[in-house]
Amino acid sequence: MRRSTFLASSGALALVSCGGARSIPVRAPSGREFLITTSADIATISLRDVKTGINVLTMNQSIVNQTVSFGGLVDGGTFANPSFIKAQLLQSSGRRALSSRSSLSIDGNMATVNIGSAVTSVRTDPSSYLMTRSDTGVTTLPFARIRSGLAVQQLFVLGNAHARRSTSSDTGQDNGAGDNGPGGNPNGLPMCDDTYSQVPCTLADGSVVIGITSTLGSMWASGAGAGDWGAPVLAAGPPGSIASQLQCTAGVIGAELATVGAAIQSILSALTQAAGGTFTLQEFLALSQAEQLALVTDAIAVLGLGDVLIILGAGISVFGLLYALWTCQGA
Amino acid sequence: MSSNRVRPSIVAMSIVLSATVILSLVIGFVLLVVTHSARVPLLVGGTVVLAGGITVLLSAVRQKGDRRYSPIAIVAAIAGGAMLIMIGLR
Secondary structure, three states, X not given: OOOEEOOXXXXXXXXXXXXXXXXXXXXXXXXXXXXXXXXOOOOEEEEEEOOOOOEEEEEEOOOOOOOOOOOOOOOOOOOOOHHHHHHHHHHXXXXXXXXXXXXXXXXXXXXXXXXXXXXXXOOOOXXXXXXXXXXXXXXXXXXXXXXXXXOOOOEEEOOOOOOOOOOOOOEOOOOHHHOOOOOXXXXXXXXXXXXOOOOEEEOOOOOEEEEOOOOHHHHHHOOOOOOOOOOOEEEEEOOOOOHHHOOOOOHHHHHHHHHHHHHHHHHHHHHHOOOOOOEOXXXXXXXXXXXXXXXXXXXXXXXXXXXXXXXXHHHHHHHHHHHHHHHHHHO | OOOOOEOHHHHHHHHHHHHHHXXXXXXXXXXXXXXXXXXXXXXXXXXXXXXXXXXXXXXXXXXXXXXXXXXXXXXXXXXXHHHHHHHHHO
8 A cells, every 4th residue: 555645744634535435544744654544434534553553533423425504604604603603512522622721713614623732532422413403404523532642733624514516627716606516616626636546736825635545536526416426535734725625525524524634633743743742640630531541541552461461560579579588588 | 740741642651550560569568468478479470470471472473573572571571470480489
């Protein structure tokens, strides 16, 4: 399997997966290698550390094959009710996902959730919805579980749920209503037919798109409706960039995966930091028991059972040796 | 201490290691008090060390090229465990 270079080193990362089981190896600038895997129905996306075999992130989503609007957003418009969305975010995102340090800012059709640099887990109940209720359906932000205490610095939510696809003849201009979706392709995404097989395509604003296994073209040129999606695409760029606004047929899918992608990027960014994402003992103790257990489990996995057993056995033996020495001296 | 920011894995590892050491000392002390003999802690400890050494060996064999373990460390762990058992048996 070919290795790709992970290009995103800052800003947000959009991971747009449009169907099919896919795996893509990525290498963080720190050198650590990860395997991003999507299941066939895109129900699960995982990010696995190749060396340790530990899944550092697993995302499940339950809205596959639904074409929904996003947070009541109308195509090209703005969030219909930001306060409602914020309430939903705070209500349903779990104990740790949004702390007092968290903030939500909405600018136009983009919401950015900043959950602080020390938050180590983004967890929503599978049954809860981070973003619920819209005019046309229900959507969920990803059920993301980020292990190993890696910081999530920013969640990135795209606003527009409507289909926005380019055609194979798209030159980067808004092609209008005839461009396979309401409102055409205002993102101005240039066609990247050559983004097969992890060959990066640089967009107009410098953000990057990488087709994972198939043609990006098939994604953009595909017909309407779920199940007709093309290639998974990994895109990298700062918030607001073209790449960050990639969307699939059901735009919300793209938006959700973009959110996960941002989390992945944040993880990788954290990994690249000299400290590898810092943490204090107090912050560790402030985590939930499940999160602490996950961290400890990871630590045992990293340490290795054998090492732990050796330490344990040595400690037990100490008393035997000391007692033996003491009794010998006594004799 | 709280101002010392370290990698999360180090925090977790420190906790695991500390807990392991404390647990081992507690187990060893309890065994000694209960049995009034050096034999039992030595046999138990040696067996656990030996098991750990074998686990490491199997892990290294299974993951060929795993540079975490040196052959010397593996041999030392197995030999150390066996030695503790032999001392306990004497």
